Amino acid sequence: MSKTLTWRRLLLAGAMACAALLPAARPAEAQQKTLRAVVHADLKILDSVWTTAYITQRHSYLVYDTLFSMDETYTPRPQMVGEYKISDDKLTYTFTLRPGLTFHDGEKVRSADVIASLTRWSTRDPAGQKLNEFLSRLEAVDDTTFRIVLKEPYSLVLETLGKAGIPAFIQPERIARTPATEQITDPTGSGPFIMKKDEWRPGNRVVYVRNPAYIPRNEPPNFLSGGKVAKLDRVEWRYIPDNNTTLSALMAGEIDYFEAPPLDFIRLLKDNSDITVLNIDKLGVQGLIRMNSLHPPFNEFKARQALMNLIDQEQMMLAVAGDPSLFLKFCGAFFMCGSENETAIGSEPMRKHDMAQAKALFAEAGYKGEKIVVLYPTDRPQYAAATTVMVAAMRKAGLNVDMPAADWSTINARRARKDAPDKGGWNIFITTQGGSDAASPIGNVWFNSTCERANPGWACDPELMGLVDKWLRAPDPASRKARLEEIQARAYVSLPYIPFGQFFQPIAFRKNVTGVLAAGVPVYWNIDKK
Amino acid sequence: MLVVAGVVFLLLHLSPGDPAAILAGDNASSDDIDRIRATLGFDRPLLVQFGGWLLQLAQGDLGVSIFNKVPVTELIAQRLQPTLSLAACTMAFAICLAIPLGVLAAWKAGTWVDHAIMTFAVAAFSFPVFLIGYGLVHQFARVWKILPVQGFSPIEQGIGPFLSHLALPALTLGLVYTALLARMTRGTMLEVLSSDYIRTARSKGLAEGPILIRHALSNAAVPIVTTIGLGIALLIGGVVVTESVFAIPGLGRLTIEAVTQRDYPVIQGVILCASGVYVLINLAIDIAYVLLDPRIRY
Numbered sequence: 001m002s003k004t005l006t007w008r009r010l011l012l013a014g015a016m017a018c019a020a021l022l023p024a025a026r027p028a029e030a031q032q033k034t035l036r037a038v039v040h041a042d043l044k045i046l047d048s049v050w051t052t053a054y055i056t057q058r059h060s061y062l063v064y065d066t067l068f069s070m071d072e073t074y075t076p077r078p079q080m081v082g083e084y085k086i087s088d089d090k091l092t093y094t095f096t097l098r099p100g101l102t103f104h105d106g107e108k109v110r111s112a113d114v115i116a117s118l119t120r121w122s123t124r125d126p127a128g129q130k131l132n133e134f135l136s137r138l139e140a141v142d143d144t145t146f147r148i149v150l151k152e153p154y155s156l157v158l159e160t161l162g163k164a165g166i167p168a169f170i171q172p173e174r175i176a177r178t179p180a181t182e183q184i185t186d187p188t189g190s191g192p193f194i195m196k197k198d199e200w201r202p203g204n205r206v207v208y209v210r211n212p213a214y215i216p217r218n219e220p221p222n223f224l225s226g227g228k229v230a231k232l233d234r235v236e237w238r239y240i241p242d243n244n245t246t247l248s249a250l251m252a253g254e255i256d257y258f259e260a261p262p263l264d265f266i267r268l269l270k271d272n273s274d275i276t277v278l279n280i281d282k283l284g285v286q287g288l289i290r291m292n293s294l295h296p297p298f299n300e301f302k303a304r305q306a307l308m309n310l311i312d313q314e315q316m317m318l319a320v321a322g323d324p325s326l327f328l329k330f331c332g333a334f335f336m337c338g339s340e341n342e343t344a345i346g347s348e349p350m351r352k353h354d355m356a357q358a359k360a361l362f363a364e365a366g367y368k369g370e371k372i373v374v375l376y377p378t379d380r381p382q383y384a385a386a387t388t389v390m391v392a393a394m395r396k397a398g399l400n401v402d403m404p405a406a407d408w409s410t411i412n413a414r415r416a417r418k419d420a421p422d423k424g425g426w427n428i429f430i431t432t433q434g435g436s437d438a439a440s441p442i443g444n445v446w447f448n449s450t451c452e453r454a455n456p457g458w459a460c461d462p463e464l465m466g467l468v469d470k471w472l473r474a475p476d477p478a479s480r481k482a483r484l485e486e487i488q489a490r491a492y493v494s495l496p497y498i499p500f501g502q503f504f505q506p507i508a509f510r511k512n513v514t515g516v517l518a519a520g521v522p523v524y525w526n527i528d529k530k
Numbered sequence: 531m532l533v534v535a536g537v538v539f540l541l542l543h544l545s546p547g548d549p550a551a552i553l554a555g556d557n558a559s560s561d562d563i564d565r566i567r568a569t570l571g572f573d574r575p576l577l578v579q580f581g582g583w584l585l586q587l588a589q590g591d592l593g594v595s596i597f598n599k600v601p602v603t604e605l606i607a608q609r610l611q612p613t614l615s616l617a618a619c620t621m622a623f624a625i626c627l628a629i630p631l632g633v634l635a636a637w638k639a640g641t642w643v644d645h646a647i648m649t650f651a652v653a654a655f656s657f658p659v660f661l662i663g664y665g666l667v668h669q670f671a672r673v674w675k676i677l678p679v680q681g682f683s684p685i686e687q688g689i690g691p692f693l694s695h696l697a698l699p700a701l702t703l704g705l706v707y708t709a710l711l712a713r714m715t716r717g718t719m720l721e722v723l724s725s726d727y728i729r730t731a732r733s734k735g736l737a738e739g740p741i742l743i744r745h746a747l748s749n750a751a752v753p754i755v756t757t758i759g760l761g762i763a764l765l766i767g768g769v770v771v772t773e774s775v776f777a778i779p780g781l782g783r784l785t786i787e788a789v790t791q792r793d794y795p796v797i798q799g800v801i802l803c804a805s806g807v808y809v810l811i812n813l814a815i816d817i818a819y820v821l822l823d824p825r826i827r828y
Contacts, residue, residue: 044595045553050553051558052554052555183599201779202600202608241774241783241786242775245777246777248668248679249681252672407547409547413546413551437557445559453561455558456560
């Protein structure tokens with residue numbers, strides 16, 4: 001009897017000890033609305049001026065605010081700006097900040113903060129650099145009013161301030177005065193969420209909490225503009241490198257939001273009644289074939305045109321995206337189908353993809369069977385798939401293709417080298433860019449054909465850049481449209497790159513998550529969780 | 531350690547890849563990449579870079595991550611608990627299962643029990659870790675919904691969540707280790723069980739239990755402990771895959787991410803720490819020999 005009692009006591013004591021070790025329920029935490037989101041990459045750099053990495057852009061939209069933001073028609077709408085005036089001669093833009101704007105450290109947002117932020121951003125951003133070419137001065141009128149004074153009229157001032165890719169995020173002056181060559185590590189902004197840097201675990205988790213002092217605009221949210229109402233108390237970014245694990249975690253309800261599910265998971269996710277699949281970006285992603293303009297055969301326009309004749313966009317996209325609902329069958333626009341700059345001018349040869357014409361053009365370009373080095377990334381499945389299809393077409397056309405395989409990091413380093421292809425350089429690589437970046441001749445960095453100053457591949461066409469310059473100076477939308485068509489017609493001659501298709505990257509989230517905005521990029525305001 | 535430091539530094543800096551190109555982002559220009567390379571000091575001669583790093587090391591400073599500007603020591607400290615917890619749970623699981631299985635297989639050598647245990651060992655050793663991991667996740671987390679799919683819960687947040695998050699990863703990793711240890715235990719025990727003194731013990735009428743545990747197993751302990759020590763290398767290799775499959779923010783994942791990003795200070799720091807741990811494990815094994823076998827003296 002006493003032995004039984006002793007065992008029972010022991011069991012009871014053990015159970016009590018275990019219960020004591022379990023975490024006590026914390027009522028305040030239980031009521032918090034926390035979104036657990038798995039994002040496409042690990043956040044490493046907090047400074048969007050310092051890097052073009054998309055994960056840093058996502059972070060910036062959480063913690064910073066912008067002067068203007070685009071609506072769904074790509075019209076810039078005031079965001080931090082309350083009122084603004086444009087002088088009759090279109091040389092002076094005067095802006096007044098909305099009342100009540102404060103940074104996360106409690107300091108008021110002042111004109112000096114705006115000027116410092118614009119100055120730093122415009123030294124690196126291509127659209128900002130263009131604005132600087134027209135800029136006479138940037139000055140504070142008082143604490144809440146500032147002025148942009150131009151040397152000559154420039155019709156894209158508001159578009160530049162509110163650009164959708166990486167706009168000018170406003171930071172406190174003390175931070176924005178950091179030289180653009182130095183990385184900012186202080187995430188103080190005035191946006192709807194505050195980064196909890198003490199909870200940041202690189203490679204694992206980033207935590208943001210609602211900014212209680214943020215005053216959203218009264219308008220409803222529209223694309224990136226309108227009221228940024230933070231309905232979540234906390235956003236937890238998790239970085240899970242394994243997509244299968246993320247898929248299982250979403251299905252099991254351990255996470256709420258999967259920012260970039262692989263495209264071959266989409267069908268499976270759509271079939272799950274607990275999960276919503278949503279395309280938040282009508283522009284999607286542009287695939288591009290980049291040729292090295294420094295070395296034969298692609299230093300000749302004709303060789304580039306020949307390669308274009310080999311490209312069958314639908315075949316490329318089937319390899320990249322699989323599901324036909326996730327890509328456009330054909331898009332001949334350099335500046336994205338669906339954007340205000342869409343035009344099909346000049347794209348007819350690519351639509352035809354004529355093998356005989358390709359062979360003839362390669363011969364005219366002086367190609368005599370030299371080795372063409374195509375970089376093959378082993379750890380980027382979409383790029384690898386597109387590369388495989390392209391190389392098959394090249395070999396079918398009788399080209400001598402060498403396809404060295406390497407991880408993306410190695411390719412990234414190799415593509416920056418200007419050496420000859422047989423001495424560690426290259427001829428072709430494949431990459432992609434976000435639609436909001438590609439949609440304009442100045443935001444589209446791979447379109448930039450300024451020779452030595454251009455991105456790797458060093459596209460070189462002064463005539464094309466002259467047309468871009470004319471487009472920038474166009475006084476009204478109609479003449480801008482006409483000049484854009486001239487730009488694209490010329491681009492299909494010199495081919496800074498070959499756009500090989502446009503596809504869409506939907507996001508997936510659990511049904512209890514509502515209010516996800518189709519804002520082109522994943523943003524976290526307006527999202528609610530039941 | 532100095533040799534390890536030198537070899538690691540040279541291997542990293544002579545291998546292809548450029549952290550500046552990764553830092554700049556996919557849409558960066560060559561100018562951007564050159565600017566970042568200069569900011570990081572990678573445009574300096576290799577010897578100057580190596581000298582600077584050695585000087586830092588001498589002051590106990592492992593440097594700062596190129597990417598997130600967090601000190602390497604802090605990054606390693608953040609990742610230590612998940613990896614040590616996983617390693618400890620895996621070891622405990624494997625030792626508790628493998629040694630009894632090995633002893634049983636040796637005792638019942640040639641019977642169906644022995645065959646069954648050895649079939650299990652061969653299968654567990656042959657399956658890739660990631661395949662076992664995905665299989666267990668599917669069954670335990672998605673079908674039965676009794677264990678979490680991924681993640682790590684620190685022990686401060688309760689022993690229940692801590693153990694439930696470690697159960698599947700430890701089982702995944704432990705199966706391989708169990709197989710290795712069970713086979714070694716069986717082999718060593720078979721040799722010991724055929725010894726004269728065991729036959730003498732049996733002929734004197736001693737029960738099988740004391741013969742197996744007190745006489746045979748204690749004499750087979752030295753090779754088993756050696757295998758446990760050597761197995762830690764296998765364990766550390768397996769941790770890398772297991773941490774990725776189960777999204778455990780440990781040292782394995784830190785290493786993988788640092789390698790793919792070419793985050794030189796982090797890779798160098800982790801490898802130096804790992805080599806230090808190896809030295810300590812070997813020391814512990816040597817000490818264990820003395821305790822297990824009084825005939826051994828250094």
